[in-house]
Amino acid sequence: MVPMSYFVGLSALLFAIGAAGVLLRRNVIVIFMSIEIMLNAVNLAFVALGRRLGSMDGQVIVFFVMTVAAAEAAVGLAIIISIFRNRETVNADELNLMRW
Amino acid sequence: MLIDLLIEAIKAIVVVVMVLNLAGVLLWFERKGSALIQDRIGANRAAITGFGKRMGLPNLGLVNTLIADPLKLFTKEDFVPDGADKFLHALAPFLALFPVIITFAVVPFGDVVQIGSRTITLQAANINAAALYVLATIGIGVYGVALGGWSSNNRWALLGGIRASAQMISYEIGLGLAIIAVVMTYGTLDLQEMCRAQGGVWFGFLPRWGICLQPVAFLMLLVAGMAESKRVPFDLPEGESELVAGYFTEYSGGKQAVFMMTDFAEIVLVAVLITVFFFGGWQVPWLYRDGFHFPGGAHLALPQLLVAILGLVSFMIKTVLFCWLQILIRWTLPRFRYDQLMRLGWKGLVPLGLANIVVTAIVVVLTSGAR
Amino acid sequence: MTPGVFMFLATLAVISALGTVAQRNPVHCLLSLVATLLTLAVIFIGLDAVTVGFLQAIVYAGAIMVLFLFVIWLLNLQTELRSAPGYLAVKAISGLLCAALVAELFLLLRHAPTAGGAQAAAPPGYGSLDMLATTLFADYLVAFEITSVLLLAAIVGAVALARREPSRRGVSAQAMAAGAAAASSERGA
Numbered sequence: 291m292v293p294m295s296y297f298v299g300l301s302a303l304l305f306a307i308g309a310a311g312v313l314l315r316r317n318v319i320v321i322f323m324s325i326e327i328m329l330n331a332v333n334l335a336f337v338a339l340g341r342r343l344g345s346m347d348g349q350v351i352v353f354f355v356m357t358v359a360a361a362e363a364a365v366g367l368a369i370i371i372s373i374f375r376n377r378e379t380v381n382a383d384e385l386n387l388m389r390w
Numbered sequence: 391m392l393i394d395l396l397i398e399a400i401k402a403i404v405v406v407v408m409v410l411n412l413a414g415v416l417l418w419f420e421r422k423g424s425a426l427i428q429d430r431i432g433a434n435r436a437a438i439t440g441f442g443k444r445m446g447l448p449n450l451g452l453v454n455t456l457i458a459d460p461l462k463l464f465t466k467e468d469f470v471p472d473g474a475d476k477f478l479h480a481l482a483p484f485l486a487l488f489p490v491i492i493t494f495a496v497v498p499f500g501d502v503v504q505i506g507s508r509t510i511t512l513q514a515a516n517i518n519a520a521a522l523y524v525l526a527t528i529g530i531g532v533y534g535v536a537l538g539g540w541s542s543n544n545r546w547a548l549l550g551g552i553r554a555s556a557q558m559i560s561y562e563i564g565l566g567l568a569i570i571a572v573v574m575t576y577g578t579l580d581l582q583e584m585c586r587a588q589g590g591v592w593f594g595f596l597p598r599w600g601i602c603l604q605p606v607a608f609l610m611l612l613v614a615g616m617a618e619s620k621r622v623p624f625d626l627p628e629g630e631s632e633l634v635a636g637y638f639t640e641y642s643g644g645k646q647a648v649f650m651m652t653d654f655a656e657i658v659l660v661a662v663l664i665t666v667f668f669f670g671g672w673q674v675p676w677l678y679r680d681g682f683h684f685p686g687g688a689h690l691a692l693p694q695l696l697v698a699i700l701g702l703v704s705f706m707i708k709t710v711l712f713c714w715l716q717i718l719i720r721w722t723l724p725r726f727r728y729d730q731l732m733r734l735g736w737k738g739l740v741p742l743g744l745a746n747i748v749v750t751a752i753v754v755v756l757t758s759g760a761r
Numbered sequence: 762m763t764p765g766v767f768m769f770l771a772t773l774a775v776i777s778a779l780g781t782v783a784q785r786n787p788v789h790c791l792l793s794l795v796a797t798l799l800t801l802a803v804i805f806i807g808l809d810a811v812t813v814g815f816l817q818a819i820v821y822a823g824a825i826m827v828l829f830l831f832v833i834w835l836l837n838l839q840t841e842l843r844s845a846p847g848y849l850a851v852k853a854i855s856g857l858l859c860a861a862l863v864a865e866l867f868l869l870l871r872h873a874p875t876a877g878g879a880q881a882a883a884p885p886g887y888g889s890l891d892m893l894a895t896t897l898f899a900d901y902l903v904a905f906e907i908t909s910v911l912l913l914a915a916i917v918g919a920v921a922l923a924r925r926e927p928s929r930r931g932v933s934a935q936a937m938a939a940g941a942a943a944a945s946s947e948r949g950a
Binding site for chain 3: 475478518519522523525526529530532533536537540548552555556559560562563579
């Protein structure tokens with residue numbers, strides 16, 4: 291049988307990969323995808339720990355996280371489309387209107 | 391242990407081979423059937439031995455469709471357009487075919503078969519959340535089409551790919567709502583259980599098939615299924631008179647053959663889903679596991695193997711019937727305009743599906759007492 | 762789930778995630794992300810969370826990622842050039858921070874009391890649609906209703922942000938992308 295710590299370890303690794311993507315990539319869409327990786331890593335941790343405790347709460351929370359991720363993806367991508375229409379770029383370095 | 395594995399492997403291989411063969415036979419159905427409908431002859435030239443011609447028999451075009459055309463397609467030069475994404479161009483047809491074929495793993499094509507002391511369920515994989523699995527694989531099928539259109543580096547192919555994927559995701563919702571209504575009626579997600587629940591009779595003579603319980607869902611599944619497989623009247627993404635060939639314009643040879651096979655495998659898939667959900671799957675009217683029990687009271691006892699074979703044959707007949715229905719619809723109706731298509735999907739199927747679910751829920755609660 | 766199967770799936774998930782983060786063509790990143798999501802769906806099913814696993818494949822991999830794909834096409838994003846020179850300090854510090862994150866999480870795991878240990882037997886019906894729906898509608902009803910309002914707000918917001926002024930004839934790609942946004946939000950419902 292696979293100990294639970296393996297699943298949570300995988301979740302930690304995926305979360306770190308997602309965080310690396312957010313910090314290192316410049317393309318806004320790829321940053322968004324890395325955020326999705328982080329959300330999925332957290333989902334995995336919830337499911338694994340819910341299974342460990344024999345409770346359905348973990349899966350219900352995953353259900354809500356998925357729904358909120360869908361809503362957030364829709365609105366976030368709409369914002370990116372608006373930004374692209376105004377600034378003609380999706381490079382995060384060039385979206386610096388509010389920098390000093 | 392090894393025998394079990396072998397039986398599972400045989401079932402899986404048989405299912406895949408049956409589906410691909412049926413797709414090929416459907417191709418022939420389509421050519422000759424469309425010829426019949428359009429009052430012409432169709433393919434009737436290719437022959438290998440010339441035996442039929444010497445005997446004066448009409449040439450049915452079987453050699454033409456089943457041997458000559460596939461041979462031609464697979465030996466054609468396979469070119470990739472300049473500037474196209476080679477990896478995705480090669481991957482897309484298989485990404486489209488794969489989800490359609492693996493959906494057949496959960497389809498029950500018969501009841502149990504007793505061989506010696508072993509009871510074998512005639513279903514390649516017994517998942518008890520099979521309806522969700524079907525929805526998942528249909529959802530994954532969008533990628534092959536979308537990437538096929540985009541990776542061709544051709545703006546009309548891209549337009550066909552965008553239209554196709556937008557159409558597919560819109561009608562997935564209608565499909566899902568129809569399946570939800572059926573799941574609510576039977577109270578289970580398992581397809582084999584749904585088929586078993588459609589045995590028995592009402593009022594002593596009417597077979598307990600799903601079409602009597604969910605006629606609206608049947609129509610929704612038929613419409614949404616045909617839109618998912620991008621058949622006429624929903625074939626604007628393929629737009630044969632508008633977009634050259636839509637998302638598979640730049641495909642030739644073997645890859646085009648794979649896309650065509652996907653088209654026909656999806657016809658079989660929709661027919662199979664309609665059969666399983668609404669027409670009793672492998673159920674023959676008045677046939678139970680020990681033989682026929684006719685309404686008048688007559689009982690005809692049959693060996694178990696014969697009952698299983700009868701179930702299998704009835705499943706095949708119903709599937710072929712619904713494949714024929716889809717071919718008939720294709721060659722009869724003109725094509726929808728794109729906004730009409732979208733309007734039907736969003737403003738027609740979705741409210742209808744939701745209303746159907748509400749009515750089904752009310753009826754289920756009222757007829758099952760307090761739970 | 763045997764350790765061998767888990768190792769295979771975990772390796773697949775990590776490689777796909779690295780592919781998402783490292784590739785230069787946005788569509789390739791997207792496909793790697795879809796592979797990650799499907800691998801995670803299989804892991805969920807292996808953890809007896811059958812319904813959530815299939816929902817992950819239907820909603821996340823089947824709808825949300827198609828939305829991403831539409832937006833990538835709409836913006837016509839090309840393959841990026843090799844990363845711009847400079848920013849070396851930023852990259853080094855980011856790399857170090859992520860490595861520190863991984864180390865910290867692993868250390869925490871070593872000492873966490875509930876995370877270790879083998880799996881207990883699951884209660885019957887665990888992870889089935891029945892049990893998920895019962896828990897959802899009995900214990901979490903208010904959250905469920907609020908989520909539906911959230912999805913409505915997201916649909917309206919996405920369409921309002923993304924559409925052009927209605928001066929173009931016919932169905933535009935923008936309208937289709939907005940429609941895709943609405944589709945994936947409805948899926949999430």
